[in-house]
Amino acid sequence: MNTVELIEVPGKDGVITLKPKNPDLLKERGMTVPYDPRFPTTNQTKNCYQNYLDFFRCQKVKGEDYQPCTWYKYAYTELCPPGWIEKWNEQRAKGIFPGRI
Incomplete structure (x- = not known):
């Protein structure tokens, strides 16, 4: 496998x-998280943000217990600064997160 x-x-x-x-x-x-051809540049900010969105979208569509969704969580926790994740989680909790989940 x-x-x-x-x-x-x-x-x-x-x-x-x-x-x-x-x-x-x-x-x-x-x-590290493997290469993603959608984000070919050195700056991985968009990759971080996209994996954050994909994780919550996956959970929303497939359910919280759907194991393949955890890949996105692993990817965003590896790529994103912890401060960003905390801020985004707070924004989601308040209902003011700017991304479409």
């Missing part, structure tokens, strides 16, 4: 993080 599967691991402080189920596959590739 050539797909990186992710599992949710609860941390000591109750925060859930995503870890690869098959880390040996990542060793072959490196520990």
Whole structure:
């Protein structure tokens, strides 16, 4: 199997993080999100934002328990600064997030 599967691991402080189920596959590739031809430039801001949107769109359409959606979460947590994610989560909670989910 050539797909990186992710599992949710609860941390000591109750925060859930995503870890690869098959880390040996990542060793072959490196520990970063693979190349996405939609975002060919070095600046990965759009890639970060698109994966954030895709995660919540996937959950909205397929349901929160749909495992393939976790790939998008892994990608945006690797690409986006934590401050952006916190800000976007707060905006979604308040109903003022500017993106279309």
